[in-house]
Amino acid sequence: MSSNAASSSTSDPDGTDGAEGEASERVHPGPSAQHVAAPARQVVVHKRTFVQDRPVAYSVAGTGMPVVLLHGWALGDHTYREVIAEVAAQGCHVIAPAMPGFGGTHELPKQQFSMVGYARWVADLLDALDIDEPAVVVGHSFGGGVAIRFAHDHPERVRSLVLVNSVGGSSWRQGGVIRSLAERPLWDWGLHFPSDVWPLRQATRVLPVMLEDFVPNLIRNPRAIAKVANLARRADLRAELEQLRANGMPVTILWGSRDGIIPRESFEAMCIASGVEGRIVDGSHSWLLADPEQFGEVITNDVNVARLARDLEREAAAARSTAPTLTTRARRKAAQLPGARRVASLVKRSVGTADGGQAGPTDSEIVTPPGDAAAVELGDQR
Numbered sequence: 001m002s003s004n005a006a007s008s009s010t011s012d013p014d015g016t017d018g019a020e021g022e023a024s025e026r027v028h029p030g031p032s033a034q035h036v037a038a039p040a041r042q043v044v045v046h047k048r049t050f051v052q053d054r055p056v057a058y059s060v061a062g063t064g065m066p067v068v069l070l071h072g073w074a075l076g077d078h079t080y081r082e083v084i085a086e087v088a089a090q091g092c093h094v095i096a097p098a099m100p101g102f103g104g105t106h107e108l109p110k111q112q113f114s115m116v117g118y119a120r121w122v123a124d125l126l127d128a129l130d131i132d133e134p135a136v137v138v139g140h141s142f143g144g145g146v147a148i149r150f151a152h153d154h155p156e157r158v159r160s161l162v163l164v165n166s167v168g169g170s171s172w173r174q175g176g177v178i179r180s181l182a183e184r185p186l187w188d189w190g191l192h193f194p195s196d197v198w199p200l201r202q203a204t205r206v207l208p209v210m211l212e213d214f215v216p217n218l219i220r221n222p223r224a225i226a227k228v229a230n231l232a233r234r235a236d237l238r239a240e241l242e243q244l245r246a247n248g249m250p251v252t253i254l255w256g257s258r259d260g261i262i263p264r265e266s267f268e269a270m271c272i273a274s275g276v277e278g279r280i281v282d283g284s285h286s287w288l289l290a291d292p293e294q295f296g297e298v299i300t301n302d303v304n305v306a307r308l309a310r311d312l313e314r315e316a317a318a319a320r321s322t323a324p325t326l327t328t329r330a331r332r333k334a335a336q337l338p339g340a341r342r343v344a345s346l347v348k349r350s351v352g353t354a355d356g357g358q359a360g361p362t363d364s365e366i367v368t369p370p371g372d373a374a375a376v377e378l379g380d381q382r
Contacts, residue, residue: 040089041085041089042061042062042084042085042088042089043061043085044059044060044061044081044084044085044088045059045060045061046058046059046077046078047059047060048104049125049128049129050128051121051124051125051128052121052124054100054105054106055104055105055106056097056098056105056106056125056128057076057077057097057098057103057104057105058077058095058096058097058098058105058125058129059077059078059080059081059084059094059095059096059097060093060094060095060096061084061085061088061093061094062087062088062089062091062092062093062094063091063093064091064092064093064307065091065092065093065135065136065159065303065306065307065310066092066093066094066095066131066133066134066135066136067087067088067092067093067094067095067135067136067137067138067303068094068095068096068097068122068126068131068135068136068137068138068147069083069084069087069094069095069096069138069139069140069143070096070097070099070122070137070138070139070140070143070144070146070147071096071098071099071102071140071141071142071143071213072140072141072142072143072286073141073142073225073228073229073232074102074213074214074217074218074225074228074229075102075103075213075214075217076098076099076102076103076104076105076213076217077096077097077098077103077213078098078103078212078213079212079213079214079289080096080140080288080289082289082292083288083289083292083295083296084096085292086292086293086295086296087138087296087299087303089296090296090300090303091303091307092136092303092307095125095126095129095131095135097122097125098213099118099121099143099146100118100121100224101217101221101224101225101227101228102213102217102221102224102228103213103216103217104220107221107224108121113227113231114231115145115146115148115149115231115235115237116149116153118146118149118150119146119149119150119152119153119154120153122146122150122154123150123153123154123157126157133310134156134157134158134159135157135158135159136158136159136160136161136162136302136303136306137150137151137158137159137160137161137162138162138164138299139161139162139163139164139166140164140165140166140286140288141164141165141166141167141232141261141262141285141286142167142228142231142232143166144163144164144165144166144167144168145166145167145168145232145235145237147161147163147166148161148163148166148168148237148240148241148244149237149240151240151244151249152237152240152243152244155244155247155249158249159250159306159309159310160249160250160251160252160302160305160306161244161249161250161251161252162251162252162254162299162302163251163252163253163254163270164254164288164295165254165255165256165259165261165262165267165285165286165287166253166262166270167232167233167235167237167262167266168235168236168237168238168240168241168266168270169236169237169238169262169265169266169267169268169269169270169273170234170235170236170237170238170266170269171263171265171266171268171269237270238269238270238272238273239273241270241273241274242273242274244274245273245274245275245276250305250306251274251276252276252279252299252302253267253270253271253274253276253278253279254278254279254280254281254298255267255278255279255280255281256280256281256282256283256284256285256286256287257280257281257282257283258282258283258284259283259284259285260284260285261285262285279298281294281298
């Protein structure tokens, strides 16, 4: 693997219930004024390096827990600049690469062009950037499909998974029949594209940032755009999601209520496969680009849960050498946080295998305050 190279520059309508056995939650984030203080604005820096001996462009911002952001089809890291800054402001070190074929990153060789190949490329990118701890992986659209495959193939590198209007459910309704998304005609995809940028108020926010990457990508490598579009629409990753569920991987699935690109049936199929309660956000396919602040609010709890799990892992590693359990303060802090059962799952997955497979503290030792064993139900992560 080549060494890191170097240079940088600053740069809803109502719907039916969700998945079978799981009710989809409709999210309406409150105004940012609810926050006590606005987080400091993070500078997003554009850099270049080499992965698999080929040039790569990527953006970084912030310090703290690593978060990998994988972009959608035909876009790149520039498009997500505001999203990167919002997530970084929550105390995260965000890495947002331009994936192969886009944004100046060299495309994958023919024999590696697959979801497996993209997932391996992400792993090699993290190696090149010396990211040696599990990351929260966020994937939008095509990037969600890559994120699923990456979490499946490299689970030790993923703390949790956040899928935003992601490919992978491979379900589409034609009349009264559910079909594979691969059968959806290309003209039908194009017919629904305008709904992703309108109304006008949204178009004025989404189009400029999308075109910043889309137009150069179209000029530079139109073949890659067509190839990846075909790969994305044929992606059926339900089996991978079922395996992630069996492995206890924490997964959050978000979907915009006006998304005409990824059908609701595909979103629901992903919820069923992963066994999670999907969350419906008022917005289109690229709602996070139209309102990065809203996206930051929606994933705040996911970030907080992952960060707390990370802190507990570190405290647990230190505590094992001096005491059998964590401090009372840490356990009470964990129990009070929304999503405490997800913290238990996250800590159990990583602490239990730390130090060459040595068993760590049990779930109850980690999150249940003394004298209040009923405060958090820990037997099941969900």
